[in-house]
Amino acid sequence: MKHLTRLSDFTVEEIMEILERANRYASGETIPQLEGKVVANLFFEPSTRTQYSFMMAEQKLGLKTMDFTAETSSVQKGETLYDTVKTFEAIGVDGVVIRHPQNNYFEELIPNLNIPIFNGGDGSGNHPTQSLLDLLTIYQEYGKFEGLKIAIVGDIAHSRVAHTNIEVMNRLGMEVHLVAPEQFQEEGYAWENLDDVLEEMDIIMLLRVQHERHHGGMQLTKEEYHEQYGLTVEREKRMKEGAIIMHPAPFNRGVEIADDVVECKRSRIFKQMSNGVFIRMAVLVGSLGYVD
Structure with missing residues (x-):
């Protein structure tokens, strides 16, 4: 049994093993069946x-599911x-x-739990399967991580x-550049201007403005x-040849990304969503006892 709560608990080798397994599923390898096993999906946030995609992964693996609703x-x-x-x-x-709004909710569970936790997101802290599907999308595009430049x-x-x-x-050797309004910055990071780094980046990753986590609203219109x-459309045209666009979604069209850019040739946004199923299949297989 191995929990998937935060990627910082995984070695680079373990991360690559998950990515390789997911990529094989994406390439058409026969999907293992885990009949007889049951997974409960507990989502305390929308x-x-x-x-x-967890539910789709579970169905493709032949798992039975129990879907929890906090309201009832x-x-x-x-x-x-x-x-x-x-x-x-x-x-x-x-x-x-x-998925739970409390950061690191899993720390109180793990010491007394005998089944694996798959973290679907904790507060503003960790989202391991989203990161894995992002990495898979990048790996499929470039076949490597070392030396790639990404602006988040x-x-x-x-x-x-x-x-x-x-x-x-x-940790994987990528060069990470961070761009954010002052309201959304944190201490400990170097902050840059989007237009200064745009043309050098291999990947531009946009993030949703998370109004539900703000206190006092957004300072910018x-x-x-x-x-x-x-x-914007103009910025997309300035991106280097072969560079791609990513977004974890949901996205606010006309805010962090122009409507015409969402599905442009550079965009891998819906590819990320497809990869989410393969990644979640890979982590479920890896923790529920099946050996490749």
Whole structure:
């Protein structure tokens, strides 16, 4: 059993093993079947891509699923996250996929849990499967990580995607550049101007403005944000030959990315979504006892 809670717990070799397995599934390799195993999906925050790509991965692997809804559960009676998860363990599930607004929620669960946790996102802290699908998309494009230049642009302070990617991409030898309005910056990083680095980047990764995590609203208007930090049509034309565009989605058209850019030739946004299924298949297989 191995939990997937944060990528910083995984070695580069382990990360590459997951990517290689997922890439084989993406290339048409026969998908293993894990009949008889049951996974519970516990989403305490809204989700489309993560929740439903986990569900699709589970279905493709032949897993049975239990889909939890907090609004109709004993959470409404005051049940803790720990007791909810222990309940699913007690009734016999083989693993749990959890998204929760609390950073590092899994730390209170792991010491007394005998089934693996697959982290579908914790607060603004970690989003390991999103980062893995981002890495798979980059690997499919370039066949390497070492020396690639990526600009991560947007609401970095509130982004679990950014925090996970910054750590793992640096470890893989990528050159990570960060661009954000002052409101969305954090201490400890060097901040750059998008127009200064745009033409050097192999990858431009935009981030959604996470209004639900803000206190006091966004200081810039949507129009100002798009003009200063958005990937406009003009900026897309200035990107280097062979450079690609990524976004974890959902995206705000006309804010962090122009409507005409979302599905342009450089865009790999919907490819990322497809890769999400293959990545989630790969991590489920790796932790639920199947050996390649």
